[in-house]
Amino acid sequence: MNRYSIKMRASNKEEGHISGAEKIIPEEELEQYCARLLSRALRHSKGKPDFINLKIEAVREEEILHLPALEVTTIATSTPEEGMAVVLDYLRRLGLEQAGEILALWKQSYCMRGAMLLDADTLRRLEPDRDRGIRATYMDMETEDAERQSACGGKNHFNEALVLATKVVNHPNILAELCISDDPDYVTGYIASKEFGYVRITTLKGLGSPLGGRIFLFRGGEGERDDCIRYLQQQKVLVHVGGKASMPALP
Secondary structure, three states: OOEEEEEEEEEEOOOEEEEEEEEEEEHHHHHHHHHHHHHHHHOOOOOOOOEEEEEEEEEOHHHEEEEEOOOEEEEOOOOHHHHHHHHHHHHHHOOOOOHHHHHHHHHHHOOOOOEEEEEOOOOOEOOOOOOOOEOOOOEEEOHHHHHHHHHOOOOHHHHHHHHHHHHHHOOOOEEEEEEEOOOOOOOOEEEEEOOOEEEEEOOOOOOOOOOOEEEEEEOOOHHHHHHHHHHHHHOEEEEEOOOOOEOOOOO
16 A cells, blocks of 8 residues: 655644644545645634645655554543642652642743753753754544544544554653643643553643643653654554554664
């Protein structure tokens, strides 16, 4: 099967980043997904874009890492404070004594284009470009899985977050990921780890807030950091609901 990676980024002069999305899709679906991503860029709640970029690349099957989706747990919270207390509890379950400090640093990621890469023990920031952060890219849910999720009531926010979290925490040096969407209409966020899966928290910010960001919690040495960044930014990943992993050589 011929596949293509397609990425969309939309921004404007006043607000900066508005919207971003990506897919890894069969060739026959390429045109329809280009149209869908353009529609998403043009009709976002954060405003009208001045710039829309589409990047399309061919992907060879042997480059793809196939991963089973993380197990999902949903925790209903009524306020952002309740949601943050849940995140704090899960960080402590990972043995992180500085869980409160990690939550405080999370706010510094709200203005970043990508994620903060944070040493889980020293709390030292490890991303080479602190303004841009680390962007985990080249990932999608396998098409049949995505259709099945849609048929079961799954939404794009959930699917895309589950895919990203599954890719990120499957690197051996990533302890966990924390995420709040910067979409003003979406207040749900998550904490994810290989230890406890994908924990979806229904309220992590106020409705209408454009603030959002993510942290990748890392544990390892300098060489492992470089390998981790390559994996996050370059490894092609397809996530399967109820599937089994198939591991190619990492770049």
